[in-house]
Amino acid sequence: MAVHAHPDDESSKGAATTARYAAEGVEVLVVTCTGGERGDVLNPSYAVPEGHSFDTLEAKRAVRRLEMAAAAQALGVQQHWLGFVDSGLPEGDPLPPLPDDAFALVPLEEAAAPLVEAVRRFRPHVITTYDPSGGYPHPDHIYTHTVTAEAWEAAGDASRYVVDGGAEPWTPLKLYYNHGFSVERLRTVHEAMLGAGLESPFGDWISSRTAREIPERPVTTKVPVAEFFARRDAALTAHASQIDPAGFFFAVPRDVEADVWPWEEYELAESRVETSIPEDDLFAGIRGTEVAR
Numbered sequence: 001m002a003v004h005a006h007p008d009d010e011s012s013k014g015a016a017t018t019a020r021y022a023a024e025g026v027e028v029l030v031v032t033c034t035g036g037e038r039g040d041v042l043n044p045s046y047a048v049p050e051g052h053s054f055d056t057l058e059a060k061r062a063v064r065r066l067e068m069a070a071a072a073q074a075l076g077v078q079q080h081w082l083g084f085v086d087s088g089l090p091e092g093d094p095l096p097p098l099p100d101d102a103f104a105l106v107p108l109e110e111a112a113a114p115l116v117e118a119v120r121r122f123r124p125h126v127i128t129t130y131d132p133s134g135g136y137p138h139p140d141h142i143y144t145h146t147v148t149a150e151a152w153e154a155a156g157d158a159s160r161y162v163v164d165g166g167a168e169p170w171t172p173l174k175l176y177y178n179h180g181f182s183v184e185r186l187r188t189v190h191e192a193m194l195g196a197g198l199e200s201p202f203g204d205w206i207s208s209r210t211a212r213e214i215p216e217r218p219v220t221t222k223v224p225v226a227e228f229f230a231r232r233d234a235a236l237t238a239h240a241s242q243i244d245p246a247g248f249f250f251a252v253p254r255d256v257e258a259d260v261w262p263w264e265e266y267e268l269a270e271s272r273v274e275t276s277i278p279e280d281d282l283f284a285g286i287r288g289t290e291v292a293r
């Protein structure tokens, strides 16, 4: 189960991993907390599909549902909406308050309840989400971490989140954080681009990351997924309102990427099974054991 804040996050973070496991026969469910209703059009070549507009929250939600369905199909995964409303990315100084309907303002018990229920119904062995910083300073990304951590703790506890007709408790076994943009990856790809005589998109980013001296989060697990980069790319472009096919996500030639960084990276945050670090498989310690029921 891959828990994400907005439609498109599943395609930019850990997408090739979900495609790989789905192709191997693992049941993969992407859970999307919000409808992405407060996203702007970020693709200059975007044309709104016939019969749609991008003018109201409802209209955007409808467009982004279409995009999400196409992305899920490209990845070969199932997808489930929690139904909360995008908080938007507050900008300005001072930051404006969040809108009243924002996901990030929903009380924790209410925000986590549908995810707890989704965990109990889908019964995942492994859950992925963002680290406590959100990995990106969007209130929905930070809150996605918070509700996922709550569901990780509570889904197996029969005394919590008790609802009429609810599914039986289920205890997931491993919880990971997505780390798609480690400094090590940025640096490796950056050097390979320069080495190939290409312009690197990561130069300024590496300098600002190094200057801020934020400690790097540990990477425990590198999943080899180069074979599935094409599916990830198809999923990204399915989010046509958000992803510019000539933009950032496509700036690194795919042969360079597959050559120097054929992995997606994760941090094992919690585990209820024995495993040894480093790992190359999110199901290490689960596969072939009796817990893989």
Ligand SMILES: [Zn+2]
Residues within 6 Å of the ligand: 005, 006, 009, 138, 141
């Ligand atoms: Zn997002």
